[in-house]
Amino acid sequence: MNMTPVTGDVRQHILNTGQVIIGGKGFSAVGLNEILKAAGVPKGSFYHYFSSKEAFGEALLQGYFTEYLAQTEERLTQPGASHAERLLSYWAHWRDTQHHCDPSGKCLAVKLAAEVSDLSERMRCVLQQGTERIIARLAQSIEAAVADGSLPQSVSAQGSALELATTLYQLWLGASLRAKITRDRVPLDAAFKATYALLNLDPNRSLTQERSQS
């Protein structure tokens, strides 16, 4: 009955299940059996949809970034806010979702980058393209924020928007990594504060309504 070459149902279900498990335990530490058992899918099906574990990981990352970029796009274009407000909302969201124990909201880029980039060239490329696109998207918003006056002109004097976006993304990557170590939100709060500084914003005047609850 299904004429579509991509059988989205089961395949996507394996992907979703795998994302949660691998996001929690890593790539090498998780076996196919564990994912397949959790998904209720027999092993035979797996190799119908994916040619290998590596190909599965590749698809996993690809899907993750597609989804992430879509969410980011939405957040950076939400109506009724300046571009600077949208950017800060993006990072506030990052801060609030990544601090330690979110079950499924784990950032696969943070979790898998170090492990996978030395393990699989194909997965590394997906990681590279994904992060590159995120940074490019942030740079675009930074430029727009300078243009609409919600970020001071002085930020563009220091360097290109792409450089700034790169720095900020890497700052948050590192903060998330350290948050995994400390298991608290201190690293992410530090990153949030540093973001203000790097954007030449007054840290005392909040652009967004921050929620500072534990």
Place this chain on the structure above:
Amino acid sequence: MNMTPVTGDVRQHILNTGQVIIGGKGFSAVGLNEILKAAGVPKGSFYHYFSSKEAFGEALLQGYFTEYLAQTEERLTQPGASHAERLLSYWAHWRDTQHHCDPSGKCLAVKLAAEVSDLSERMRCVLQQGTERIIARLAQSIEAAVADGSLPQSVSAQGSALELATTLYQLWLGASLRAKITRDRVPLDAAFKATYALLNLDPNRSLTQERSQS
């Protein structure tokens, strides 16, 4: 003949061999066999020196941080330089050693943090204490640099030295992570430039020739 309770020779040899291999491939992806074969040590011996693979990883990280902190201490106290110069030399060294393919100079904190902190509580604690001590040491040098005038007073107006050190360390952590993805030095160069900005230093004026005292 050896009365010392810790048999350092073989044990340390396993540790050294393991550090290179695990630094390259990760923790879960490497089996004891691989390390032991490379070290020329029979498998049975392993469990004489370490109670488990986890305990081995714990000792590995502990040794790594001890060594790293000693090197850092040396670099941050080298004679004939201001504290700011020493700090920048620390980061310049980081930039030059971590950009992609250093065989044994891999930073275990970057490589293992994400993978291990969800896998082993004991290893996570070592990671936490190690990074904490590094940050504290950096904060100490930042304070000294403000005191000796090699960093402008304005940096202490923005927040505590510990906050700044935290931000900078996380920035470099994230830059190293992204450098693993991109396999070039662009992320680390961006971090270096951002470090100047966060320290309120003029990016165009190299610190090595400026000796303006307060």
Place this chain on the structure above:
DNA sequence: AAGCCCGCTAGACGACTGGTCTAATTAGGC
């Protein structure tokens, strides 16, 4: 309507590696 086709499921199986532990071997001091 009958038959076929093929996407998909099912899970046993192979060859191998994982970490762990017991039992044997070695070596040293007396």
Place this chain on the structure above:
DNA sequence: GCCTAATTAGACCAGTCGTCTAGCGGGCTT
């Protein structure tokens, strides 16, 4: 020679990824 402790060899089984054959079952062709 023995006794004790340090060290090693290898068995152990659960687990790994990936293969392979068998068969279900819905939709198309004729």
